[in-house]
Amino acid sequence: MITLQHFLLISAALFALGLYGVITRRNAIQILMGIELMINASILNMVAFSKFDRAENTGQVFGLFIIILAAVAVAVALVIIMNLYKRVQTIDPSKTKSLKG
Amino acid sequence: MGLLSILIFLPIVSGVLILALPKSLNTWYKYITLVACAMQLLLASYLYYAFKTGDGFAGVNQLSQYQYVENLSWIRLQLGSLGTLQIDYLLGVDGFSIALVWLSALVMLMATLSSWEIKTNLKGYFSLFLLLNASVIGVFCALDLFLFYVFYELMLLPLYFLIGMWGGVRREYASIKFFLYTLFGSVFMLLVIAGLYLSVTDPATGNHTFNMVHAMNPANYSNGAIFNLSSGAQIFGFPARLVGFIVVFVAFAIKVPVFPFHTWLPDAHVEAPTPISLILAGVLLKVGGYGIIRIAYGIFPEAAVSLSFWMGLIGVISIIYGAMNALAQRDMKRLVAYSSVSHMGFVLLGVASLTSEGINGAMMQMVSHGFLSVMLFFIVGVIYTRVHDRDIYNFRGLANHMPVFTGFVMVAFFASLGLPGFSAFIAEAFTLIGAFSSESLNGYVPRWMAVLGALGILLGAAYLLWTLQRMYFGKLRLKKEEWKQALTDVNARELTVLIPLAAFSLLLGIMPSLLFDVMQGSVNQFITLFK
Amino acid sequence: MEQYFTDSQLLYLALITITAPFLSFLFGQFFKKYAVLWGISSISISLVTSVLLFFSVWQNQVLHYSFSWIKLANIQINLGFLLNNLSVIMLVLVSFIALLVHIYSVEYIRKDALKYRYFSYLSLFCFAMLCVVMADNLFLLYAFWELVGFASYLLIGFWFTKRRAVHANKKAFVMNRVGDVGFLVGIMILLAQFGTVDLQTLFAENGLIHSSFVQNGLWVSPFRSMPSAWLTIAGVCFLLGAAGKSAQFPLHSWLPDAMQGPTAVSSLIHAATMVAAGVFLLLRISPLFNEAVLTLMASIGLLTAFMAASIALTQTDIKKVLAFSTISQLGFMVLAVGVQDNASAIFHLSTHAFFKCLLFLAAGMVIHQLHHVKEYTETKFDEQDMANMGGLFKRMPLTAVVFIIAALALAGLPFTSGFLSKDGILISVFDWAGHRGGLFWIFPLLVSITSWLTTFYIFRLIFKTFFGDFRLPNIINVRAEEMHLHDPNNWMKVPAVILAVCCLGLVFAINPLSLESSWLHHAFVQQAHENGLLHLLVPVYINVLSVVLIIAAYYIYAQGRITFSNQRTWYYQFSYQQWYFNWLYDKKLVALVLWKSKMAFWFDRYVIDGLVHFSAKAALFMSRLSDFCDRYLVDGAVNGIASIMSRFSVWFRSMQNGKLQHYFVWMLLLFLGFMIFKIII
Incomplete structure (x- = not known):
């Protein structure tokens, strides 16, 4: 049977993959995708842990909440990336280390 | 202002004058120096002439018997419970110093005449020269230990520059060696002077004092002071007065110089320009001898007596050793330098004997060596300025080529090897006689030392005559052909240096009483310190 | 004797005696043209005053003037004259011989450009030597003693471009210095002991030396005392000083080298006067010497006499032979002082001065004339080598005659002055040895041998030089007639003849065979010789063998009938190399x-x-x-x-x-x- 441990492992693997993506990618979009993966891992954790709160389903609620937040964040992030691209013609984050505009 | 002060400050004023004159007048400098030195010599001659001799004018440890005394309070500091710091500007001469003052004035004049060869940076040269002049006279006149020390150190400064800037190839080495050697001795002497200051009180005022005449009287030492004869104080387990004597002796022995403190001398002489060599040999070495007599022996008589065997031994070793070294030289200037070591050894031997003959002979030797070493160095200078070479083997048969010059060379050589009729003979004979009779009279110096010392006379003949044979006799043969034109006979200026020196040496050799009479009283008074 | 002069006049005379040569020395340097004139006139003045002094003082009085010079607490040194028998005889001797040599030098040095220097130096020498003779204290004596050495230095090196001459003068001065150190130490000892060096105070009949004595190993004087060894040391020191000046063993080797100087100088300084100064010193201070020193002195004198005579046998240089002869004769004098026969020493000193001076002057004439030949024929040879001489008797008869007279005196044959003086020494040595006996018999033995050697070498020289064949023509391939070899002119002849007269025994004694009749000897005798058999036998046996040797020398060297081939042997080489002292x-x-x-x-x-x-x-x-x-x-x-x-x-x-x-x-x-x-x- 599938136990909580399996969920946690999957979630950890997802998180790790996301983290890896965030750290290594040279593309802001891909970093964003890595962030999404990490968020998804946390959502998976929330949902998996929600079995300990069957009465109020806090885990599920938080899961939903996070999904919405993630969507919003993606929208904002995409806008930032577009703006970034507009200004510096690149979306490589390692090249945009100057605080000057 | 007294005569001695004029003697000291005349050169300083002239030096300042030279510094104040613009560079465009640099041909004047030597004449200004010449006039200053000539006036100084005149004044010194007057002092010598007017110097009173006799029982009441012995000096040494009687302040009232000094002549031309000047006493001004110089520094007075209230030190609370320690009393008053008393430093006096105290000048005066007795039989020991008057001869040396006169000798310094003469040598300075000769050195000025010899300074014509200096061509670079005249302003610096002559002002330093005059400063040196003043300090040398000051050393011989000062009767206050502090003042003495000031003049003594003041001598070093101009000499350092005079050797270091106008010297030969290795001048930096020589000047530093000279400076450090002398400083090494004098720094420790300063400690002894401080110790003496704390021990001696002025009987008139009750203050501690630097007065060296008061320091010669045991009654002036305060009770329990470090250098008090009866306090029995010790330094490093040795009696304090013995240590004090040795320290002061070493300081002056370096200046004399005696074996084994002499190695600065050949280097300094060889590298120094001719006029400075003249001053070094003619006057500076005498400061050492004078200091030994006046300060080391005068202030620490009983320590001197207890070490007189060693003093004599060092003197004898210097005589023989210096002569042996001179025999081994090829460089004529170095040869003369080592001969100075040998001749100054007689001074120490004579003083160590503590007999009237010995000390008179030692003083005579200092004066005589003043004439003769100046003459010898000047002779080397004459050749050196013409061809810039001093190697004995590069010359032969100069006698026919430079007859007048060779005549003076022979006079100088024979006078220094002690030919009767010249001052060195009287000096050396009396020194040895004094040293020999010491054992019968007071037992300070054994007889064999005098016998050994007499061998120095033999060796002196050997190295000087050998040089004479190699350089001046035989057929003319020079290292380079063009030297023949360069080696002209002596000119008028050089004659004015050589003739008076030879004449004075001859005069003192024939009439030694000219000097003995002046010193006699002081020497006898000096000897009573050791009874 | 009657008194002709007052004391102050005598003082002025003494002053003039020494001032004249001194002024001549100065004038010679500054007025070069007249140097010869200054020299000869000054020494003539000195001679005149010396003779006057001689007659005033001789056997009559002792003059002693002194003036304070240096006065210190413990000692006083004066300047002064002491004129007694010894000094006046020396005065006359020195000034007389010096005058003759001056005259001789006029010719000898005629062509030299630096003639003025020569005469000036010669005057300096005369000044110093006269002062040595007259000095009244040892310190002054030492001073002039050195000055004499200095004058000798100048004169040996007169030809200062000659390498060997300047080597020789340095050697002479330095070796003399060795002796002088001894002299100085001696003075120091006396000054320390007595506080004075005045000759009269110390050595007179009742002087300080006589009142001092040795007791318990201490030498006690009226003032101080020191260990008695110093008495002996003092004697040895003065002996060393005398040995330096008088060329005694071991300080003798400078004298042969000093022959590099002009021959006239050799005759004056290195034969007659200066070298005698050492003996003079010993005579002046003879009361000082104790038994040990006297024996040492006698031994040194004997050894020197024998050594030098044996060396003179083989030398080929005419002047070298004479130089060693001088050393040998000085050895005789030192020996005489050593055996305490001062009278004979003084006598021999005087006679020797004449005949040795003459030998040198005559040799100088030969050398001088051969030098002319050398210049005239433009050839090269050594004019002092006896191998180039021979048969000169015919060509230079006067020279040969005076030389032979002097040689006879040197050999001590009867009727010559040398006979008298040498006789005195020989007899004293025999007496002396007779008193001591034993090993001391070596002394008379060696003295006799030396005496015969003397005869032999001097006649070897004569026969090689003046007799036999004239060898020079074959050596330089010039006929003898073309050489124009003849006696020199009167400048040289006259002094030689005068000296030759002085070599005769009659000058010194009425009976030229008796020592006792000699006025000079008589004046100094303290104790007469015992009139024993010795007195008769010694001269006879010495002279008989001498004559035999002369004949032998004639056959060997003049006739060439007897030949030796001993040049390879060790003893010949030992002698020829001068006992290897130079080495x-x-x-x-x-x-x-x-x-x-x-x-x-x-x-x-x-x-x-x-x-x-x-x-x-x-x-x-x-x-x-x-x-x-x-x-x-x-x-x-x-x-x-x-x-x-x-x-x-x-x-x-x-x-x-x-x-x-x-x-x-x-x-x-x-x-x-x-x-x-x-x-x-």
Whole structure:
């Protein structure tokens, strides 16, 4: 049977993959995708842990909440990336280390 | 202002004058120096002439018997419970110093005449020269230990520059060696002077004092002071007065110089320009001898007596050793330098004997060596300025080529090897006689030392005559052909240096009483310190 | 004797005697043209005053003038004259011979450009020598003694471009200096002991020497005392001084070399007068010597006499033979002083002065004329080598005759002056040895042998030079007639003839065969010889054999009938090489001294100066060390902290590099670190 441990492992693997993506990618979009993966891992954790709160389903609620937040964040992030691209013609984050505009 | 002060400050004023004159007048400098030195010599001659001799004018440890005394309070500091710091500007001469003052004035004049060869940076040269002049006279006149020390150190400064800037190839080495050697001795002497200051009180005022005449009287030492004869104080387990004597002796022995403190001398002489060599040999070495007599022996008589065997031994070793070294030289200037070591050894031997003959002979030797070493160095200078070479083997048969010059060379050589009729003979004979009779009279110096010392006379003949044979006799043969034109006979200026020196040496050799009479009283008074 | 002059007049006479040559010395240097005139006139004046002084003082009185010169606490040294028998006879002797040599020199030195110097130096010598003779104290005597040596130095090196001459004069002066050191030490001993060096005070009949005595190993004078060894040392020291001046063993080897000087100088200084000064000194201070010193003195005199005579046998240089002859004769005089026969010593000194001076002058005439031949024929040969002579009797008869007269005197044959004086010495030696007996018989034996050797070598010289064949023509291939060899002119002849007269016994004694009848000897005799058999036998047996030897020499050297081939033998070489003393002194001793001086210099250079340099280097090293400490330890600590801080700050700065992903990593690491920290705790 599938136990909580399996969920946690999957979630950890997802998180790790996301983290890896965030750290290594040279593309802001891909970093964003890595962030999404990490968020998804946390959502998976929330949902998996929600079995300990069957009465109020806090885990599920938080899961939903996070999904919405993630969507919003993606929208904002995409806008930032577009703006970034507009200004510096690149979306490589390692090249945009100057605080000057 | 007294005569001695004029003697000291005349050169300083002239030096300042030279510094104040613009560079465009640099041909004047030597004449200004010449006039200053000539006036100084005149004044010194007057002092010598007017110097009173006799029982009441012995000096040494009687302040009232000094002549031309000047006493001004110089520094007075209230030190609370320690009393008053008393430093006096105290000048005066007795039989020991008057001869040396006169000798310094003469040598300075000769050195000025010899300074014509200096061509670079005249302003610096002559002002330093005059400063040196003043300090040398000051050393011989000062009767206050502090003042003495000031003049003594003041001598070093101009000499350092005079050797270091106008010297030969290795001048930096020589000047530093000279400076450090002398400083090494004098720094420790300063400690002894401080110790003496704390021990001696002025009987008139009750203050501690630097007065060296008061320091010669045991009654002036305060009770329990470090250098008090009866306090029995010790330094490093040795009696304090013995240590004090040795320290002061070493300081002056370096200046004399005696074996084994002499190695600065050949280097300094060889590298120094001719006029400075003249001053070094003619006057500076005498400061050492004078200091030994006046300060080391005068202030620490009983320590001197207890070490007189060693003093004599060092003197004898210097005589023989210096002569042996001179025999081994090829460089004529170095040869003369080592001969100075040998001749100054007689001074120490004579003083160590503590007999009237010995000390008179030692003083005579200092004066005589003043004439003769100046003459010898000047002779080397004459050749050196013409061809810039001093190697004995590069010359032969100069006698026919430079007859007048060779005549003076022979006079100088024979006078220094002690030919009767010249001052060195009287000096050396009396020194040895004094040293020999010491054992019968007071037992300070054994007889064999005098016998050994007499061998120095033999060796002196050997190295000087050998040089004479190699350089001046035989057929003319020079290292380079063009030297023949360069080696002209002596000119008028050089004659004015050589003739008076030879004449004075001859005069003192024939009439030694000219000097003995002046010193006699002081020497006898000096000897009573050791009874 | 009647008194012709007052004391003050005598003083002026004495002053004139020495002032004249001194002025001549000065004038000769400055008025060069008239140097000859100054020289001859001054010495003539001296001769006249000397003779006047002689007649006033001789056997009559002792004149002693002195003036205070140096006065110190314990000692007083005067300037003064002491004129007694000994000094006046020396005065006359010196000034007389000096005058003759001056005259002779006029011709001898005629062509030299530096003639004025020669006469000037000669006057200096006369001045100093007369002062030596008259000085009234040892200190003054020493002073002029040195001055005499100096004049001799100048004159030996008169031809100063000759390498050997300047070598010789240096050697002479330095070897004399060895003796002078002894002399000076002797003076020091006397001054320390008596506080005076006045000859009269010390050595007169009732002088201080006589009132001092040796007791319990102490030598006691009226003033002080010192260990008795010093009495002997004093004697030995003065003996050394005399040996230096009088060319006695071991300080004799300068005299043969001194022959490099002009021959006239050799005759005056190195034969007649200066070298006699040593003997003169011994005579003046003879009361000082104790038994040990006297024996030593006699031995040295004997050894020197024998050695020099044996060397003279084989020398080929005419002047060298005469030089060794001089040394040998001086040995006789020292021997005479040693056996306490002062009268004979003085007598021999006087007679020797005449005949030896004449020998040199005559040899000088030969050399001078041969030199002319050399210049005339433009050839090269050694004009002093006897191998180039022979048969000169026919060509220079006068020279040969005077030479032979002098040689007879030297050999001590009857009717000559030498006979008388040598006789005296021989008899004294026999007497002396007779009193002592035993080993002391060596003395008369060797003296006799030396006496025969003397005869033999001087006649060898005569026969080789004046008889036999004239060898020079074959050597230089010039016919004898073309050489124009003849006696020199009167400038040279007259002094020689006068001296030849003085070599005759009649001049010194009414009966030329009896020593006792000699006025000169008589004046100094303290105790007469015992009129024994010796007195008759000694001269006879010496002279008989001498005559035999002369004949033998004639056959060997003049006729060539007897020939030796002993040049290879060791004894011939030993004699020819002058007993190897030159080799020993010039090569070995000088090399030793030079080596020692080099060692001293090495010591000075590397040990004493090395110590100085070492202390300088040590100081430098210490300062480097402290510099190192300062730079790397003290400053290092400060700089180290600073650099650690800056390293950290660089590192921290790298966190804030604006790279998004770096921040991520840091955040992660911090988070992880925090977690791990939390977990561990």
